[in-house]
Amino acid sequence: MDQDTPEEVLAEFKDRRLGVGGLLQIAAGTGLAAYAVWVGVLMPGFRRVPLRLQVPYLPASRVQVKNVMTLLKGRSGRIADLGSGDGRIVLEAYRQGFSPAVGYELNPWLVRLSNFHAWRAGHSGKVSYLREDLWKVSLADCKNITVFLAPSVLPLLQEKLMTELSSDALVVAGRFPFPGWTAYRIEGEGADRTWAYNMGAQRQPGTHTQQAAEASSAQPDVRTKP
Numbered sequence: 001m002d003q004d005t006p007e008e009v010l011a012e013f014k015d016r017r018l019g020v021g022g023l024l025q026i027a028a029g030t031g032l033a034a035y036a037v038w039v040g041v042l043m044p045g046f047r048r049v050p051l052r053l054q055v056p057y058l059p060a061s062r063v064q065v066k067n068v069m070t071l072l073k074g075r076s077g078r079i080a081d082l083g084s085g086d087g088r089i090v091l092e093a094y095r096q097g098f099s100p101a102v103g104y105e106l107n108p109w110l111v112r113l114s115n116f117h118a119w120r121a122g123h124s125g126k127v128s129y130l131r132e133d134l135w136k137v138s139l140a141d142c143k144n145i146t147v148f149l150a151p152s153v154l155p156l157l158q159e160k161l162m163t164e165l166s167s168d169a170l171v172v173a174g175r176f177p178f179p180g181w182t183a184y185r186i187e188g189e190g191a192d193r194t195w196a197y198n199m200g201a202q203r204q205p206g207t208h209t210q211q212a213a214e215a216s217s218a219q220p221d222v223r224t225k226p
Contacts, residue, residue, distance in 0.1 A: 057085050057110060060148055064174050064194065065092050067187040068146055071172050071196040072096070079144040080104060082134045082157070087114025087127070089146050094127045098144065102128045104137055139164045148174040155179060167200035 060068075065088060072079075076097055081089045084103025087110075094101040105111050114129040130137075135156075139145065143166070149157065158178055161171060174194045177183065181202055183195035 057107065058148075059086055060089055060174060061192065063188065063192040064148075065089055067192060067194040068172050068174060069093070069096055070187050071185060071194055072098075072144060072146075072170070075144055075170060077144065078102070078142050079146065080137075080139060080142045081146045081148075083147070083149050084114060084129060085110055085148070087117050087129055089148075090114070090127050090129065091118055091121060091123060093144075093146070094123060099126075100128060101126075102130060104130055104132050104134045106131060106133055135160065140166075143169045145169065145171045146174070147171065149176070151176045151179075161199070162202065165199045167203060169199040171197040171199065173197070 068089060069092060072093070077099075079090070079093045079098040079101050081087075081093070081103045084090055084105045087103050087105075090101045090103040091114075103114060105114065108131055111129045111131045115124065118124050118127050118129070139161070145161065145165070147154075147157065154173075154176060158181070161169075165171070171178075172194055175191060177195045178197060181195075181197050184198050184201060185196045187194050187196075
């Protein structure tokens with residue numbers, strides 16, 4: 001899952017027959033790889049989302065991807081990676097039998113880079129990378145969610161997941177756990193740690209998340225009417 005060096009990429013292409021589409025993919029992938037990192041860190045989505053919802057791009061390591069797949073073992077069906085970056089988790093999920101495998105990423109350069117990686121792996125057209133705002137996408141039909149996002153956005157994402165996901169859905173978070181949620185399984189150590197959350201368990205009466213949801217719904221509408 002780790003990024004190849006430029007020398008490794010060029011060596012691979014020397015042994016492959018490339019058409020027009022392939023040449024375009026090379027131009028997109030190799031020329032944008034370094035720039036995608038800069039754009040992902042400094043200008044996620046070209047500032048189309050509020051600052052507090054922006055998430056810097058930091059690719060998942062080989063160990064992190066392995067831990068995610070371990071927590072997803074035995075499951076199948078649709079999977080969505082929220083803030084999919086360079087697409088490596090979506091690609092590995094497809095290899096493990098998940099379909100459709102979809103990544104939502106607002107940064108156009110990272111979407112292009114993801115498609116380049118899928119093409120290199122021979123899975124172009126078999127996985128999907130959509131340039132869409134994850135906050136505006138409906139996840140109601142998704143049973144498997146993966147998330148590698150900054151701690152500042154996790155509380156807001158919790159509200160979205162509680163509202164849209166069914167009780168049999170599974171959420172896997174990497175690097176940072178969801179505050180107040182109880183993971184039924186944890187894989188890895190340190191920066192490679194990942195957490196698996198069963199949505200049904202988060203809705204049990206008495207849980208921190210359920211209490212917060214009930215308190216929020218009980219608040220009266222005090223907005224001033226025009």
